[in-house]
């Protein structure tokens with residue numbers, strides 16, 4: 001069903017005011033250093049910088065997508081370093097429609113922590129939040145510690161909406177991930193949009 005939806009993601013200025021049919025908030029969480037900021041940066045600026053400096057606070061990306069004639073606005077929230085101290089504010093989680101939990105395929109510890117992040121979501125949001133699991137840094141094939149199979153099984157066992165393997169460095173699957181999340185949210189909320 002999702003694959004039949006035709007849609008493209010366009011970046012917009014978060015401050016630019018326009019009419020839309022639905023707005024969704026997507027948060028990106030996971031252990032520090034797994035590549036969350038780089039994923040958002042790859043999506044928003046189509047670039048990758050090895051020396052990307054985190055700023056403490058929250059970083060945003062805003063996108064618009066047209067699906068079956070409906071204008072969907074997507075706000076992407078990046079923890080921007082808050083997670084280092086496990087001090088993500090309630091405000092960060094508030095009203096999120098989807099949560100992307102990222103781990104690093106070359107660091108098992110970040111995979112083991114997925115459950116902790118899932119608990120965070122469950123404690124801070126209502127249960128209807130769509131969850132996607134993402135294994136990042138797949139360009140580092142030689143130092144891989146988590147197989148595709150292992151990630152995919154966890155996603156199934158823990159009732160994630162879907163599973164992606166990405167690389168912020170090469171751009172692999174980054175747009176696909178966010179397009180899929182948006183389509184999924186659209187289908188989930190379609191009834192109240194008609």
Ligand code: GDP
Pocket residue numbers: 030031032033034035036037038039049050051052054081136137138139140166167168169170
């Ligand atoms: P965050 O703390 O989760 O936001 O992680 P960052 O986005 O700051 O990335 C942490 C480090 O991993 C940085 O040095 C990035 O250059 C590197 N990194 C992020 N994504 C990738 C990737 O897909 N491949 C590789 N090889 N390195 C990555």
